[in-house]
Amino acid sequence: MPESAFSVVTAADNPNLRDENSRIAAVAWPEFMLHDPVARFFTELYDYFPQHQFGLADEATGEIMCIGNSVPLACCKDLLELPDEGWDWALEKGIKGHEEGTTPTVLCAIQVMLPPAHRGKGLSHHAVRVMKEIGRSHGLPNMIAPVRPWLKADYPLTSIDRYITWTTNDGLPFDPWLRVHVRQGGEIIKACPRAMCVSGTIADWEQWTGMRFPESGLYIVPGALTTVSIDYGVDQGIYIEPNVWTVHRAQAFRLS
Ligand SMILES: CC(C)(COP(=O)(O)OP(=O)(O)OC[C@H]1O[C@@H](n2cnc3c(N)ncnc32)[C@H](O)[C@@H]1OP(=O)(O)O)[C@@H](O)C(=O)NCCC(=O)NCCS
Structure with missing residues (x-):
């Protein structure tokens, strides 16, 4: 899609963007x-950093076709030392850092x-x-990104470390x-095996997925990048999602 076909709207300009976020x-x-x-x-995220929450709006109709969210945070000096955690870590760190008055060093x-x-354009x-x-x-x-490699949902039994070597x-x-990030100048650093954690009762998981989980064990769930672990002993299902740290460095940036 040519750049002339859309305009960029931030939540600082348009407070309705957070409703669009929920809708999409x-x-x-x-x-x-x-x-x-x-x-x-x-x-x-929307209260503290409205300028970093944006939408791409159709120039002709004004419809929001895409939402982008990011958070400033204070990160390790050496970006190669990014943690095994990812999305959960970054979002919480950015919000708490802002509340504690920390100066951000990087965008995530x-x-x-x-x-x-609007996909595929x-x-x-x-x-x-x-x-x-x-x-x-x-x-x-500089921007870091705990990238969710969505096509891995077709390969939930493959380890994330192997998956990111596939070309x-x-x-x-x-x-x-991952290809979009690399084409836009990102560099794959490493997997973050504990990027997100979703936990619920077995009834919750049955409702969320429309599946039945007749006994304890590991299950393949549509849209999940790895298996979901169901444990009747504690009435719990746990999903720990692996993502991939990529770094988009500004030209002047040096790692050490
Ligand atoms: C992932 C997502 C943001 C991609 O947006 P998009 O605008 O549809 O993607 P694009 O049209 O820019 O295509 C990007 C690449 O994905 C490829 N692609 C798009 N849809 C695909 C599909 N169904 N199967 C395989 N590849 C696909 C395109 O060919 C392109 O690859 P290329 O650059 O090598 O040609 C969109 O599908 C989405 O919102 N998904 C749900 C949320 C999500 O997973 N977000 C990403 C993690 S935050």
Whole structure:
């Protein structure tokens, strides 16, 4: 999609963007993904950092076709020392850091999402680029991203460490979303095996997935990047999602 076909709207300009975020999240994500408890910090994300929450609006109709979210945070001096945690860690760290008055050193990507009707038009490339431009214009030239490699949902039994080594014939990442980040200048650093954690009762999981879990064990669930562990002993289902740290460095940035 050409750049002239959309405009960038931030939540600082348009407070309705947070309602659009909820509307699009409901159709963009598998239900269980909406039950990560850390997602509650989206309220503060919009309150504290409205300039970093944006939408790509159709120039002709004004419809929001894509949402991008990011959070400034204070990170380790050496970006290669990113933790085994990912999305949960970053969102909570950014919000708590702001409340404690910490000065952010880096921008962290939190989410890009489109309703199904607007997918496959190349908008996600624009979203990653716009996210970085907004960060740069607010004094944060480097961006880290705990990337959710969504096509891994087709390969839930493959380890994340193997999955991120898979490439296309032209040497780019096999996973389409990792490929977008690399094409936009990102560098894959390492897996973050504990990026997100979703936990609930077995009844919760049956409701979220529309599946039945007749006994304790590991289950393949549509949309999940790895298996969900069901334990009747404690009436609990746990999903620990692996993601992939990528770093988008500004040219002047040096690691050490
Ligand atoms: C992931 C997502 C943001 C991609 O947005 P998009 O605008 O539809 O993607 P694009 O059209 O820019 O395509 C990006 C790449 O994915 C590929 N792709 C898109 N849909 C695909 C599909 N169904 N199967 C395989 N590859 C696909 C494209 O070919 C492209 O690869 P290329 O750059 O090598 O050509 C969108 O599908 C989405 O919102 N998904 C749900 C939320 C999500 O998973 N967000 C990402 C994690 S935060």
